[in-house]
Amino acid sequence: MFSSFFRRVDPFAVLAVTVPLAIYLLTLAPSVTFFDSGEFITAIHSLGTAHSPGYPFFVNYAKPFTWLPFGNIAFRVNIATAVSAAAACYGAYLLVLVMLPGGDADGAAMPRYVARGCALAAALAFAFSARLWLQSNHDKPYPLVSFIVAVVFWALLRFRTRYDEGEECPHYVYLGAFLCGLATGAHQTIILMLPSFAWLIISKDWRLLGRVKEFLIAVAFGLLGFAIQLHMPVRALKNPLLNWGDPRTLDQFLWNLLRKGYPSDPPVRDLTLLWQQLCAFNVPSEFTWVGIGLLVLGLVVSCRRRRDEVIAYFLGIGTSLVVIVGHFNAQADLIFLTEEFFTPLYLLSAVFIGVGLFWLLRRAVDSIQVEKLTSVPIKVLVLVFTLMLPGTICALNYYENDQHDNYVAFDYATNTFRSLPHNTALFTWGDSGAFPLWYLQGVERMREDLDLLHTPHLVFRWYLDAFPHLFGQSMLRAVPEDAQSAESALKMAVAEQIGRRPVFIDFSTRYSLPFAEYGMQQRGIAYRLIQGGKDTVYPPDLSVWGLYSSRGYTSQMGFRDLDTGKAILIYAMARLEGGEILLRTGYRSPGVEELRLAAAIAPELRGQVEQMLGAYGVR
Structure with a gap:
C-alpha cells in the first residue's frame, strides 16, 4: 500500500x-x-x-x-x-x-x-x-x-x-x-x-x-x-x-x-x-x-x-x-x-x-x-x-x-524596558517603536508594571477605553475625536500623569514634538520628563547603557529594512546627543567616549562627530 x-x-x-x-x-x-x-x-x-x-x-x-x-x-x-x-x-x-x-x-x-x-x-x-x-x-x-x-x-x-x-x-x-x-x-x-x-x-x-x-x-x-x-x-x-x-x-x-x-x-x-x-x-x-x-x-x-x-x-x-x-x-x-x-x-x-x-x-x-x-x-x-x-x-x-539572527526589534524593546523605572508611563510615537513593546509586555509578559501609551491613538475613544485606570475621568474624553490632534492629546495626557508617576517618552516622540515646558533627562534611548525643570540641563544617565543587549546594533547580519536601520541609528543618535550634553556641561572624558561610541555604531555619523569634537576643542 x-x-x-x-x-x-x-x-x-x-x-x-x-x-x-x-x-x-x-x-x-x-x-x-x-x-x-x-x-x-x-x-x-x-x-x-x-x-x-x-x-x-x-x-x-x-x-x-x-x-x-x-x-x-x-x-x-x-x-x-x-x-x-x-x-x-x-x-x-x-x-x-x-x-x-x-x-x-x-x-x-x-x-x-x-x-x-x-x-x-x-x-x-x-x-x-x-x-x-x-x-x-x-x-x-x-x-x-x-x-x-x-x-x-x-x-x-x-x-x-x-x-x-x-x-x-x-x-x-x-x-x-x-x-x-x-x-x-x-x-x-x-x-x-x-x-x-x-x-x-x-x-x-x-x-x-x-x-x-x-x-x-x-x-x-x-x-x-x-x-x-x-x-x-x-x-x-x-x-x-x-x-x-x-x-x-x-x-x-x-x-x-x-x-x-x-x-x-x-x-x-x-x-x-x-x-x-x-x-x-x-x-x-x-x-x-x-x-x-x-x-x-x-x-x-x-x-x-x-x-x-x-x-x-x-x-x-x-x-x-x-x-x-x-x-x-x-x-x-x-x-x-x-x-x-x-x-x-x-x-x-x-x-x-x-x-x-x-x-x-x-x-x-x-x-x-x-x-x-x-x-x-x-x-x-x-x-x-x-x-x-x-x-x-x-x-x-x-x-x-537572512533574518535568522535578527534580534534588533526584540533588543530595542527590551532595552527600552531596561531604561524605565517601576510604574512608568511611556509614550511612544511610531509603530515600530511601539509594537515590539506591545508584544513583549502582552505576550511574553515582560514589565507588566508599565503603561505603554501610543500617542497617535490618544485621539480615539476606543483607545482611551482600553486604559480605564488612566483615562476613566480624563479631560481627553471631553474633546471630540475630530477636533483633537495627537500632539495636543499627548500634552494633555502627560500633564495628567506627570504628577503621579515617572513619565517617559521614546526617541521618536522626543524628536516629533517640543517639550519646552518640561525638563528632560536622557536614559539610553528613552527620556524622562521632569516637571518644573525646563531651565535645567540634566546630564544623561549613562548607567542604563550597561544594561543593554548590544547584539541589536552590533550584529553583522545582512538584513536591513527601513526601520531596522532607523533603530540602529537611534542608538547612535542617543549616544551622540548624550555626548554633546556631557561636553556642554563640562564632562569632557565621558562626553568624548559617548561620541566615539556613536561613530562606532553608525559610521555615517563620523563627520558629525568630528565636527562636534572640534567645536569643543577636542582632536
Whole structure:
C-alpha cells in the first residue's frame, strides 16, 4: 500500500514545497521584528483584532501555530508565514502544469520531467524573489493571499477545461467565490484580482452572464467566506489583549473594516512621484532581466492557446496599478509599503516564466531523440538548466533576506524596558517603536508594571477605553475625536500623569514634538520628563547603557529594512546627543567616549562627530 502511494507522489511537487520551506526556516526571524510584527503577533496570540482592516482570517490561520511546543510565540507565528509562502510556491508549480499544453507536457513526445522541472523552476524563482522571501521569514499576511489567488486561478482554469469538455462544473466557481470572500480577512487587496477572475469565467462563454441562479449562488458563497469578518465583533465582546478599534458595534466595525482611521486626503502627485509609485511593481528586481525575457516569451507563446489567461494577468496588473497608484497615492517615503501588495502578481509572473522556460527547452531538445531524453545524463543536464534562474535569484537575495539572527526589534524593546523605572508611563510615537513593546509586555509578559501609551491613538475613544485606570475621568474624553490632534492629546495626557508617576517618552516622540515646558533627562534611548525643570540641563544617565543587549546594533547580519536601520541609528543618535550634553556641561572624558561610541555604531555619523569634537576643542 505504501509503495503504491509513494509511486503516485510527484517528487517535483514535493520539492516545490519543501525546498522553499527549508530555506525560509533557515532564514526565519527568531523573534518579533519591526513594522506591524509585534501588533500582528499580539492579535494572533489573543485572537484579537489588528489594525484596519482587522485581518481576521490571518489571525485565525496563524493561531494554531502558537501551540507549537518550541520557540517563542513570535517564532511560531513566523513559521506560520513560512508555511503559507511555501504553499503559495506549490500554487505556482501547479499553475504551470495546468498552463502547459496537454497538462503535463506537449504531447507524448516530451517526457513529463521536462514540464515538471520547468514548473519547479517557476515555483523556486517565485520562492526566492526578494518580495516573497522578505514576507516569508516573519509574520505577514501577503503569502497567504498569494496562495489563495493561486488556488482560485487553478479552480477557474479547471472550470474552463471542464466546460470545453462539455461538462459544466459551477462548483469550481463557487469555491473561488468562497475563497475570495475568505481572503478579505487576510488582506483586502484580493479585491484587485476580481476583474481577472471574472474575465476567466465570462470569456469562456459570454452567455454565462445570463445565469442568474449560479451568479446568486456564487455571491452567497462569497458572503459565506466574507463572514470571517464576524470574528472581529464577536471577539471584541471578550475584550482580547489587542482589540483595535473595539469593533463590537456596527459603527466601530465599519470604521475598522473600511479603514476610516487612515488619512483620507492624499497630497498632490507630480510626475516624479507617479513614476516612483509605478516602479513599485518591479518584475526585473524580483526575477532578473533573464526572468523578464522568459516572462515575455511565456506571454507570447501563451497567446495562442491561453489568450484569456494572458488577458487576466494584464487585467490584474492594470487594476492593481490603478487602485494602488491612482487611489492610495503613497508618498515617496511610504511607497515601499505598497510593494507588498503586488505579491500575487509576482506569482502569476513566475507561472508565465515557467511557460516560457518550457517552450525554450522544447525548442532546444527538438532534435534529440525521445529515447535519449530519458537517459540520466540528459535528465541531469535539463534539470540543471531549468534551475539556473532560481539558483541565481536565491544567490542574489540570500544575504539580504537572512533574518535568522535578527534580534534588533526584540533588543530595542527590551532595552527600552531596561531604561524605565517601576510604574512608568511611556509614550511612544511610531509603530515600530511601539509594537515590539506591545508584544513583549502582552505576550511574553515582560514589565507588566508599565503603561505603554501610543500617542497617535490618544485621539480615539476606543483607545482611551482600553486604559480605564488612566483615562476613566480624563479631560481627553471631553474633546471630540475630530477636533483633537495627537500632539495636543499627548500634552494633555502627560500633564495628567506627570504628577503621579515617572513619565517617559521614546526617541521618536522626543524628536516629533517640543517639550519646552518640561525638563528632560536622557536614559539610553528613552527620556524622562521632569516637571518644573525646563531651565535645567540634566546630564544623561549613562548607567542604563550597561544594561543593554548590544547584539541589536552590533550584529553583522545582512538584513536591513527601513526601520531596522532607523533603530540602529537611534542608538547612535542617543549616544551622540548624550555626548554633546556631557561636553556642554563640562564632562569632557565621558562626553568624548559617548561620541566615539556613536561613530562606532553608525559610521555615517563620523563627520558629525568630528565636527562636534572640534567645536569643543577636542582632536
